[in-house]
Amino acid sequence: MKKLFPLLVISLMLSGQTIAQTPKGDIKNGPLTHTPESSLAVISGAQIGLPASLTQGAIYVGTLQKAPATPGKKVPVVVFMHGSSGLGLKAIAEWQQWLAGMGIASVAPDSFGLKDKLTYNSPIDKDTYEKVHAMRASEITLAVAALQQLPWADTSKMVLAGTSEGSVPVARYTGKDFAGRIMFAWSCEDNYFVTAHKTAIPDDQPTLNIISASDPYFSPSNSWLGNSAAVGHCGAVLKNNKKASIVLIPGGPHTVLNFPQAKGPVEGFLKDLFKL
Numbered sequence: 001m002k003k004l005f006p007l008l009v010i011s012l013m014l015s016g017q018t019i020a021q022t023p024k025g026d027i028k029n030g031p032l033t034h035t036p037e038s039s040l041a042v043i044s045g046a047q048i049g050l051p052a053s054l055t056q057g058a059i060y061v062g063t064l065q066k067a068p069a070t071p072g073k074k075v076p077v078v079v080f081m082h083g084s085s086g087l088g089l090k091a092i093a094e095w096q097q098w099l100a101g102m103g104i105a106s107v108a109p110d111s112f113g114l115k116d117k118l119t120y121n122s123p124i125d126k127d128t129y130e131k132v133h134a135m136r137a138s139e140i141t142l143a144v145a146a147l148q149q150l151p152w153a154d155t156s157k158m159v160l161a162g163t164s165e166g167s168v169p170v171a172r173y174t175g176k177d178f179a180g181r182i183m184f185a186w187s188c189e190d191n192y193f194v195t196a197h198k199t200a201i202p203d204d205q206p207t208l209n210i211i212s213a214s215d216p217y218f219s220p221s222n223s224w225l226g227n228s229a230a231v232g233h234c235g236a237v238l239k240n241n242k243k244a245s246i247v248l249i250p251g252g253p254h255t256v257l258n259f260p261q262a263k264g265p266v267e268g269f270l271k272d273l274f275k276l
Helices: 004-015 037-046 090-101 126-145 163-174 260-274
Strands: 024-030 045-052 060-063 074-081 103-106 119-121 153-163 180-186 208-214 244-249
Touching: 004 153, 037 126, 045 090, 060 090, 074 090, 074 126, 074 163, 074 260, 103 163, 103 180, 119 260, 126 153, 126 163, 153 260, 163 180, 180 260, 208 260
Parallel strands: 074 103, 074 153, 153 180, 180 208, 208 244
Antiparallel strands: 024 119, 045 060, 045 103
């Protein structure tokens, strides 16, 4: 009996099997509810992209508060919800520049407008994740209200998009403000990141889901995903939506915004939706 455990370990090693262990995440505590001050900062510090047709010069990618004056022309808009790392992710500005090149404006609310907000490294507890998701959802409401006041925003042509943490509120949004949705790096499934996925996309709303086939967080390749039946994409919740598409990028990383395999489908989706 004393030799049983060592023999079991050796047997597992020889058979190529490993005993998966869930890593321990960490939390840097801070607030998770926007104040009147931070609500203003979320929008004034939002990263926007404006097409050259609006600036009468070059494409502008920068904060809303420093945006150049624009003429009375209106253009379609993508509201983009960043991931947990915020707007410091270079790929977001590159993506907004690319959108502007197609004549599409974009607004990415700055969640870090809340000073010293809680941050984390996954995995952490689901209750904290859900508080994060609730705060991020409130930023969509702030963005919609702001766009209604911006002279260049065609609010009849808006798409809601997000990546990773930012895609959860995109999938859950119940408002009628957007013509379509794009979710990068989220699978719309129950897993360690949510108490339940709570996807609320109508079956007749144009939707695009783009994710790596081996996403390190939300595909079955994650040993601590927390759902043995997960497939790693939004196929289950979109199965009755004839206006939905799912793009899996083999071997891609978590951030796939600017992959050619992602840009092609996004371009087709937006041009078709906005009649460009």
